[in-house]
Amino acid sequence: MQYDVIVVGASFAGASAAMQLVRARRTVLMIDAGQPRNRFSEASHGFLGQDGTPPHEIMGIAVEQLRAYPSFDMIAAYAEHASADARGTSVTLDDGRRFHARRLILATGVRDELPAIVGLQERWGRTVIHCPYCHGYEVRDRKLGVIATSPYSAHQGIMLPDWGPTIYFTQAQFEPEEAEIRQMLTRGVVIERTPVVKILGNAPEIDAVELADGRTVAIGAVFVGPRVHMSSPLAMQLGCAFEQGPLGPFIRTDEMRQTSVPNVFAAGDAALVFSNGTMASASGVMAGVSVHRSLIME
Missing domain, CATH: 3.50.50.60 (FAD/NAD(P)-binding domain)
Structure with missing residues (x-):
């Protein structure tokens, strides 16, 4: 036909x-x-x-x-x-x-395609998310993390404090520009330069992230740009x-x-x-x- x-x-x-x-x-x-x-x-x-x-x-x-x-x-x-x-x-x-x-x-x-970080994939769409307008309200007031995957990730870091206290993980690759750093600091964003290597907690929930140096950081939801x-x-x-x-x-x-x-x-x-x-x-x-x-x- x-x-x-x-x-x-x-x-x-x-x-x-x-x-x-x-x-x-x-x-x-x-x-x-x-x-x-x-x-x-x-x-x-x-x-x-x-x-x-x-x-x-x-x-x-x-x-x-x-x-x-x-x-x-x-x-x-x-x-x-x-x-x-x-x-x-x-x-x-x-x-x-x-x-x-x-x-x-x-x-x-x-x-x-998500970053090769242990624990991301099984939480995708639940507590590992991309769009704050789509899912930010559902994780409001939790400690939020942004795992940077591109220069655009800095914009996520600047936006997210409207939904909850935010940590921006540069992954030692995506350092914000000076103007972006000033905006982040003004909005209370913490910048962490040691890479995240693992997501911790009973999926789909998140308790914390593990860093490459062995430290753990309490986090309730992660934003990532795939x-x-x-x-x-x-x-x-x-x-x-x-x-x-x-x-x-x-x-x-x-x-x-x-x-x-x-x-x-x-x-x-x-x-x-x-x-x-x-x-x-x-x-x-x-x-x-x-x-x-x-x-x-x-």
């Missing part, structure tokens, strides 16, 4: 894009492998009307609502290959099935241009979410320098509206 649009990825961005298109009475195929980035989080926060709701529940409702539209189809599978040219796009699944569409929206997300990688090879296969963000690459798009490849659009974490659920959903809405506009103007 020839679709108007294929959307790869069924999390906040992909589903938001699909909703605009099915409401415009366009045929949409959404493909999803069931491995969203937010699967480690117990709840989504800061999302208007959904604060505190588990991400899988939000998406379950979204898919149920999409299925109410007769022009919507969904396949649970891994999209293994994609191609695009001036005539349209195609996507091949890992089982060999191939689908064609006039437009393709990549909402494929990213994969997080390196990010594309969850899917599709953008690379298609030849999409990328930008380099502070935490890793993201797909370059214009303000209408069009990539550098004809007929291919991108939304969500894979195409945003900074993101959360609301930003991902908003970018998906823009992608859906922009794709519809491009179909009309064709």
Whole structure:
């Protein structure tokens, strides 16, 4: 079957894009492998009307609502290959099935790579977190630690005292600039230059961190900026241009979410320098509206 649009990825961005298109009475195929980035989080926060709701529940409702539209189809599978040219796009699944569409929206997300510190991974999304706007309130008034992973980590250190007393761990690699140090000290941030090597406590809780010199420092939650990688090879296969963000690459798009490849659009974490659920959903809405506009103007 020839679709108007294929959307790869069924999390906040992909589903938001699909909703605009099915409401415009366009045929949409959404493909999803069931491995969203937010699967480690117990709840989504800061999302208007959904604060505190588990991400899988939000998406379950979204898919149920999409299925109410007769022009919507969904396949649970891994999209293994994609191609695009001036005539349209195609996507091949890992089982060999191939689908064609006039437009393709990549909402494929990213994969997080945490520092190689013992105890981080099993706490990820609970007491080891990234975004203070998403999860800071839930760990408020605890002793908070920032484990630096890039120069951008200093901004986390400056922000976090609004949620709790903060220690900034440079990991002996990411020394703040002088102006940043002044801001940290003004806000009561303690700067620790000995690297964290281990997280202590019964996971998912944290009691303390262990430093390379053997000391332990009491900490209740850790903020860390993971390196990010594309969850899917599709953008690379298609030849999409990328930008380099502070935490890793993201797909370059214009303000209408069009990539550098004809007929291919991108939304969500894979195409945003900074993101959360609301930003991902908003970018998906823009992608859906922009794709519809491009179909009309064709």
